[in-house]
Every structure is written in structure tokens, then in C-alpha cells.
Amino acid sequence: MNTRNLFLGIDCGTQGTKVLVLDSHTGQVLGLGAAPHVLIQAENGRREQDTEQWLHALQDATRQALAQAGVSGQQIQGIGVSGQQHGLVLLDKHGEVLRPAKLWCDTESTPENRQLLHWLGGEAGSLERLGLVIAPGYTVSKLLWTKIHHPQVFGQIAHILLPHDYLNYWLTGRCCTEFGDASGTGYFNVRTRQWDLDLLRHIDAEGRLERALPELIGSEQPVGTLRPEVARMLGLNPGAVVSSGGGDNMLGAIGTGNIEPGIITMSLGSSGTVYAFDPQPQVSPDAAVASFCSSSGGWLPLICTLNLTNVTGAVRDLFELGLDAFNQLAGQAPIGAEGVSLLPFLNGERVPALPDARGSIQGLTLTNMTRANLCRAAMEGTTFGLRYGLDLLRRNGVQSHTIRLVGGGSKSPLWRQMVADIMDTPVVCTEQSEAAALGAAIQAAWCVAGGEQTLAELCQRCVRLAPATQTSPDVRNVAAYEQAYNRYRQQVAALTE
Known part of the structure; x- marks a missing residue:
């Protein structure tokens, strides 16, 4: 088997993490693995998850997928990560997670969303400025909520990441994000594909949030290769390229052609x-x-x-x-x-x-x-x-x-x-119902191909x-x-x- 063709697609969702092994040459999914997550929830709309769970689930599901595929992790050439959109993961200067991740389905920050929407000039102002209307599930209101309800945590913020960004960071050690997932933050202009720094300065005049933003990269660009200790832990090829990844809907789109x-x-x-x-x-x-x-x-x-x-x-x-x-x-x-x-x-x-x-x-x-x-x-x-x-x-x-x-x-x-x-x-x-995981693997193949294969060619073969x-x-x-x-x-x- 030509090792250039094997890719891992990871989808970290609300209910669990799914991992699949794709042979991009034949378009076949060779193996699947899955491990569950649990929610931290309350009557007030709180919906959070412990990020440590995601890492354990990723390890379990990867082992299952490789075993079912009957391939060695050393043959994997690229990895793509899909993650639930809008979630807020805050890291301190040591790269440690500061509190549980607030999720897309969390509505506890509804009052903060109303405040921000008012500042933006209502729905019309938000549309004109950002290209979309911010909603309680988006990341931006979670930042204001953290400042109001957890000022000590807010004071330690060094990195603001989305769930898929956090997993890419864990895999590679690099903080970055791509345009698709960034679109769902509520502090990103979808027309110009740039951060709205003034909106973040409105939340925090000292500029802490602005300094904590991840670097923006294009969808076809790599984040990097695996950290040696992560490659050993997962039993994967240390030279495997981690693609930009994206939000679950964005990669679900690729995974359905x-x-x-x-x-x-x-x-x-x-x-x-x-x-x-x-x-x-x-x-x-x-x-x-x-x-x-x-x-x-x-x-x-x-x-x-x-x-x-x-x-x-x-x-x-x-x-x-x-x-x-x-x-x-x-x-x-x-x-x-x-x-x-x-x-x-x-x-x-x-x-x-x-x-x-x-x-x-x-x-x-x-x-x-x-x-x-x-x-x-x-x-x-x-x-x-x-x-x-x-x-x-x-x-x-x-x-x-x-x-x-x-x-x-x-x-x-x-x-x-x-x-x-x-x-x-x-x-x-x-055929493959795990569309986001498949889309992540296809995107990884596209990234590694470096222009030799178009995304359309890969989708035609793999979807x-x-x-x-x-x-x-x-x-x-x-x-x-x-x-x-x-x-x-x-x-x-x-x-x-």
C-alpha cells in the first residue's frame, strides 16, 4: 500500500470524538473509531465540556480507527481536525486550559450577547459590520461573560482558541485558526476575512484579547507536524502534516462534496x-x-x-x-x-x-x-x-x-x-455518515498534495x-x-x- 495515501480525519463533536482512516487514492474509508464526551450543564443554559475529555477521546478513537483499518500509525501522512464551532477555549501563558470550554449550545451568555448587539447597532449594525448577526452561541459573548463572571480567569488569558484550534495546538504546539471556523466567533469580518479588533477592544480596552488571537491561515495551508511526544502517544508518523482543519459544518461540507x-x-x-x-x-x-x-x-x-x-x-x-x-x-x-x-x-x-x-x-x-x-x-x-x-x-x-x-x-x-x-x-x-471526519481527512490530503490534486478531484473520488x-x-x-x-x-x- 502506498503510504502517501493514508490520512486521518478527526471530528470533535458535542457527543463524542470520531476518527477515520482514509485511503485518498482509492477513496475508501478503511477504519472508524469513536469515544464519547459528557456535558457540564445547568438549568440556566450552561453547556460546557472539560477539554481533557477531548484529548482522551481523540486517543481512544485513533487507536480504534487504526486497529480497524489494520494499518500502522507510521503510515499516516496527514491529519485533519474538525471541531464543534463557536466553543471558547482559554489558555494561560503556559498553554494550560483556564476553565471548561463553553460550547455552541450554551445560552448562559444571552445577556452579554444582547449588550454587544446593542453596541454594534442592533442586527442591522452587526450585519453591516461583520457580515452576520451575532447570536448567543457565538464565541464573542462568551468572552464578555468570562470577563464579568470570572475576572480572575479573564486576567490570565494568553490564547483564545476554538475547539478545533485547541486540538491543532495540542497536536503541533502552534496557535492558529482558519477562515471558516473564525467566521463563527462573532469578532471576524466574513467579507474581508479579518479580525474585528475594535469589537475586542470594546470588551477589553487593555488589548489583552487582541494579543491572545490566533494567527489566521488559509484552508489549504498546514499548521505543522506532530509534536514528538504526541506522535509517540498516538503511535503516529512524527512527520504527519496537520492541515488547517475547520469547524464541523465547514468540513461536513467537504465530506459531502x-x-x-x-x-x-x-x-x-x-x-x-x-x-x-x-x-x-x-x-x-x-x-x-x-x-x-x-x-x-x-x-x-x-x-x-x-x-x-x-x-x-x-x-x-x-x-x-x-x-x-x-x-x-x-x-x-x-x-x-x-x-x-x-x-x-x-x-x-x-x-x-x-x-x-x-x-x-x-x-x-x-x-x-x-x-x-x-x-x-x-x-x-x-x-x-x-x-x-x-x-x-x-x-x-x-x-x-x-x-x-x-x-x-x-x-x-x-x-x-x-x-x-x-x-x-x-x-x-x-455512504460515509461521519461527513465532518471524512471532510477533515480529505482536507488533509488536499493540503499534503500541495496543488498536485484539486479539492474537487479528491471529493469526486472520496465522497x-x-x-x-x-x-x-x-x-x-x-x-x-x-x-x-x-x-x-x-x-x-x-x-x-
Whole structure:
């Protein structure tokens, strides 16, 4: 086997770390590994993680992936890291982590976000200045929150990193970030691809935050090679090149071949995301659309909902159902769940912008209050949130000829049909459901190729669609869902009033 072809893709998500081994010559994934993370959470919206967990999970998952692939770590030529966006990792001058990482789904800094949004001149001011509207999940409000609630920690900040930046730092010893993940900080201008230093000086006039920023590098650039002690610990080739990496959505785009207009990637994970590729920074006037940079040289108009399989998982736990039993019950209920609606805002919500919202079940009667209807209502309610987001993208000129579906929910044939019908668009899954890890490995191969292979050539070879999952909209279902979706829109409108 030609050792030049083996690459490691790492995806550090909310629920766990996934690692895969890719042969970029054949386009085959040879091995997969996974290890879980746990959340530190509280009723006030706190969602944090201990970064030490990420390092242990990365080591476990790497060992599993190499063992399953049956290859030596010494054969790995490059490594790409995908990480959950927006998370805040603070290091002191010795490179030590100062406190648990505040995550994308954390809404504890909502008051601080409001303060910063007011300073920016509201949504219109934020759009004009940054190219997007800052939301509570973004990194910037977490910095102000830290200053207010943990001044001692704030005083020791020497490096501000995102989750994938932190893992790159651990692997190589270098602090840097790339444009895609930087887009989600809220102190980065997505049009000019530069930090907004004045915004950081507004938070801290002494310039500490400005000095703590990582260096910005292009998506195709390497961060460096592995630190010798890390190479020994992981059993990897010390000459392996670590690519720039990126946010999970940016690398999920590469891992689904979403690097040209016309393709929509939709992720049914613990959160829901919908995104497309744009060669130009078309900044949307809709506050809910994030016009992030991509990790493939363009832009990635995106919407994110905070509630998806975390909601269906909560309903499963409530009824003590396995996955198959849940899907079977949901499939027994009719479209619209006999009038039962579940507004799935268990985590607050980003799209639509309802950070303080709570979940609710509506339309219950003595006859329709069944487990089947509640299971179906959970699936429909979360999918309607994605439809709301897709409508926003379409309204902003995004083309959607086909939806490439990834994430845990995409494994359900019932959910695939539901997405096709609600979006009125053909759906297909990629063969490799760990799209962000695959995208990270492909990006590493692109980085090592140094211009010998284009990203498009690598995606063509390594991203494979699963024909058996091809799902077309059913005309009758499309009409029935439209009624249920309108009911959802009215219920959400009542909340926002």
C-alpha cells in the first residue's frame, strides 16, 4: 500500500470524538473509531465540556480507527481536525486550559450577547459590520461573560482558541485558526476575512484579547507536524502534516462534496444544520442566515437549529424506547400527528431566534394523546425548524437541486422520507455518515498534495453517495405536510409575539 495515501480525519463533536482512516487514492474509508464526551450543564443554559475529555477521546478513537483499518500509525501522512464551532477555549501563558470550554449550545451568555448587539447597532449594525448577526452561541459573548463572571480567569488569558484550534495546538504546539471556523466567533469580518479588533477592544480596552488571537491561515495551508511526544502517544508518523482543519459544518461540507453551488447539506445531529456553497460572500439581510466562510475557499451560507436528535432522544428516554421502537411508533401516526404539535425548543433556539424559549406540546386531546403521535410530533417539529431555515436560504438565492443528508437521524428511512416531503426536494445520504471526519481527512490530503490534486478531484473520488437511500418527495405527502408546517409557523409566531 502506498503510504502517501493514508490520512486521518478527526471530528470533535458535542457527543463524542470520531476518527477515520482514509485511503485518498482509492477513496475508501478503511477504519472508524469513536469515544464519547459528557456535558457540564445547568438549568440556566450552561453547556460546557472539560477539554481533557477531548484529548482522551481523540486517543481512544485513533487507536480504534487504526486497529480497524489494520494499518500502522507510521503510515499516516496527514491529519485533519474538525471541531464543534463557536466553543471558547482559554489558555494561560503556559498553554494550560483556564476553565471548561463553553460550547455552541450554551445560552448562559444571552445577556452579554444582547449588550454587544446593542453596541454594534442592533442586527442591522452587526450585519453591516461583520457580515452576520451575532447570536448567543457565538464565541464573542462568551468572552464578555468570562470577563464579568470570572475576572480572575479573564486576567490570565494568553490564547483564545476554538475547539478545533485547541486540538491543532495540542497536536503541533502552534496557535492558529482558519477562515471558516473564525467566521463563527462573532469578532471576524466574513467579507474581508479579518479580525474585528475594535469589537475586542470594546470588551477589553487593555488589548489583552487582541494579543491572545490566533494567527489566521488559509484552508489549504498546514499548521505543522506532530509534536514528538504526541506522535509517540498516538503511535503516529512524527512527520504527519496537520492541515488547517475547520469547524464541523465547514468540513461536513467537504465530506459531502458540497463545494459548488446547487447542493444542500442537511445534518440531522444533536443540532440541525442546513448549508450550501457560494463562491461569493452574499451577506444575507436575514439575521438567522450565517454567511460563514467555507473551508474550501468560498463561503457557506448556513442556518443552525439547536434542537434535533437531542429532542427525539429525550422523547425516547421518556417512553423508554429503543431507536427501532421509536421509529416504528412514529411511523404508525399519520402526517400532522392527529393535531399534536411539539415545539422542540428544549435548548432555547437560534433559528428562529428564541434563546429564552422552552419546549411545548400543543393540540392534545383525550383521543390523540398517544405515544405514536408524540414520537411523530418530535420528528416533525424538529424537521419543520430545518424547513424554516431552508426557506430563508432559498429566499436569499441559494439553489437546492438535491439535499445530501448526514448525521444520526439520516439513518432512519422514515426521517429521510419526511425530509424529502417537507422540503419538497430529493434526498440522498452519503455512504460515509461521519461527513465532518471524512471532510477533515480529505482536507488533509488536499493540503499534503500541495496543488498536485484539486479539492474537487479528491471529493469526486472520496465522497460516495448511497443509492439505496435516494428518496423522492411524495406529492400527496408534500401537500399534507404543508398544512402541518403552516400550523407550526402560526404556533412559533404566537411565541415570538
